[in-house]
Amino acid sequence: MSAAAPVSSAAPGVAAAPVFSVDGLWKVFGPKAERVPADPELAALTPAELRSRTGCTAAVRNVSFDVRKGEVFVVMGLSGSGKSTLVRCLTRLIEPTSGGLAIDGEDVLAMDKTRLRELRRHRAAMVFQHFGLLPHRTVLDNVAYGLEIQGVGKAERRAKAAEVVAKVGLEGMEQRRPGQLSGGQQQRVGLARALAVDPEVLLFDEPFSALDPLIRRDMQEEVIRLHREEGRTMVFITHDLNEALRLGERIALMRDGRIVQLGTPEEIVGSPADDYVREFVRDVPREQVMTVRTAMRTASAEEAGNGPAVAPDATVSEAIEAVARAGCAARVVDSGRCVGVVDSGALLGVVAGVGGDANAAVGDGRASVGGSQAAVGDDGAPARGSQAPARGSQAPAKADPGLAAGDDEEVA
Numbered sequence: 162m163s164a165a166a167p168v169s170s171a172a173p174g175v176a177a178a179p180v181f182s183v184d185g186l187w188k189v190f191g192p193k194a195e196r197v198p199a200d201p202e203l204a205a206l207t208p209a210e211l212r213s214r215t216g217c218t219a220a221v222r223n224v225s226f227d228v229r230k231g232e233v234f235v236v237m238g239l240s241g242s243g244k245s246t247l248v249r250c251l252t253r254l255i256e257p258t259s260g261g262l263a264i265d266g267e268d269v270l271a272m273d274k275t276r277l278r279e280l281r282r283h284r285a286a287m288v289f290q291h292f293g294l295l296p297h298r299t300v301l302d303n304v305a306y307g308l309e310i311q312g313v314g315k316a317e318r319r320a321k322a323a324e325v326v327a328k329v330g331l332e333g334m335e336q337r338r339p340g341q342l343s344g345g346q347q348q349r350v351g352l353a354r355a356l357a358v359d360p361e362v363l364l365f366d367e368p369f370s371a372l373d374p375l376i377r378r379d380m381q382e383e384v385i386r387l388h389r390e391e392g393r394t395m396v397f398i399t400h401d402l403n404e405a406l407r408l409g410e411r412i413a414l415m416r417d418g419r420i421v422q423l424g425t426p427e428e429i430v431g432s433p434a435d436d437y438v439r440e441f442v443r444d445v446p447r448e449q450v451m452t453v454r455t456a457m458r459t460a461s462a463e464e465a466g467n468g469p470a471v472a473p474d475a476t477v478s479e480a481i482e483a484v485a486r487a488g489c490a491a492r493v494v495d496s497g498r499c500v501g502v503v504d505s506g507a508l509l510g511v512v513a514g515v516g517g518d519a520n521a522a523v524g525d526g527r528a529s530v531g532g533s534q535a536a537v538g539d540d541g542a543p544a545r546g547s548q549a550p551a552r553g554s555q556a557p558a559k560a561d562p563g564l565a566a567g568d569d570e571e572v573a
């Protein structure tokens with residue numbers, strides 16, 4: 162697992178306190194599941210061996226990480242890699258088999274039913290792919306629903322709901338019913354409902370995978386905007402590398418229940434931890450993810466006074482444009498000070514994958530991947546430079562009253 166760079170939400174040099182701390186977490190499905198993490202021999206088996214020896218599936222295997230306050234933490238991996246199980250374990254919608262889990266230092270595994278309900282309703286709200294909207298209620302009342310089950314009075318919850326509806330761009334649609342909205346608009350209602358309870362953390366379980374690519378992009382922008390405005394901690398599950406790179410400040414890449422790499426987009430693309438990750442990211446346009454820090458060298462006295470200026474977190478792609486226009490190396494300027502220089506050779510080296518040191522990366526880590534479609538196929542392989550749309554149906558998902566706000570049913 163790679164060490165992650167500090168994210169922008171922490172003051173320089175100060176590590177933000179974790180919201181979630183996950184330590185050696187396991188979730189094993191199947192008979193006598195507890196024996197798997199407890200027995201080193203069983204714990205070391207491959208998924209297929211484990212299944213044939215014990216009939217068990219280890220959906221989450223000895224996973225440890227922190228979600229820092231104010232960050233967008235993405236859990237990414239192919240279908241079946243354990244993403245949903247892991248994120249559902251965070252609020253014990255799925256009961257972990259073993260390991261440690263805390264929110265703001267409080268032991269989640271020791272919480273009683275009342276405390277758990279409080280956790281799910283107030284502190285960590287989930288946004289699902291199927292929005293769980295109540296079909297006979299208006300947009301406003303759907304958004305107010307989470308507050309209603311918290312016992313907030315009608316006038317107050319309607320005022321709060323109206324404010325959040327406006328925040329997600331649904332002003333004027335307050336009196337519509339879910340069936341009168343597009344898929345993207347319904348997802349905005351789902352998002353507004355989660356936001357209305359003002360949770361400390363928003364947990365997104367592939368919320369946009371049923372949306373068509375343009376609306377999906379709009380919703381991603383919406384999440385980025387909301388995060389910029391509010392700085393709320395977000396945990397976002399996706400199987401789409403492009404989405405992960407666009408949204409994530411840090412990404413946990415999962416395979417067979419394990420986290421194979423945890424890092425900023427720049428670290429994952431620039432320094433893949435193993436061949437699996439390398440294969441996963443091989444078609445990502447590196448120049449759109451890597452920043453100029455990876456290509457920077459010390460400036461000579463003459464260079465420090467000449468050439469176009471770029472910020473340290475400018476992408477290599479932006480620097481290429483600056484260098485091409487000016488016909489000379491660009492200065493990397495941080496707070497008015499020249500901290501280095503990037504020339505065309507170094508920039509090309511990053512594009513070609515033969516230069517650059519991702520570990521030098523800073524900034525908010527979030528990549529601005531443009532038109533690339535580094536989507537992951539359903540067949541277990543990253544889709545090579547394909548224009549593959551997201552997995553799942555392209556039809557707008559319909560309301561699923563079975564998954565209403567404040568969903569605190571225990572799954573396992």
Ligand SMILES: Nc1ncnc2c1ncn2[C@@H]1O[C@H](COP(=O)(O)OP(=O)(O)OP(=O)(O)O)[C@@H](O)[C@H]1O
Pocket residue numbers: 190191218219220238239240241242243244245246247400573
């Ligand atoms: N209730 C269950 N009982 C038995 N096995 C399960 C159960 N839920 C999940 N699994 C298995 O655990 C593994 C991880 O599943 P999970 O749904 O967490 O993966 P995922 O990465 O979220 O997949 P997807 O992207 O398809 O939703 C899979 O092998 C799955 O079959």
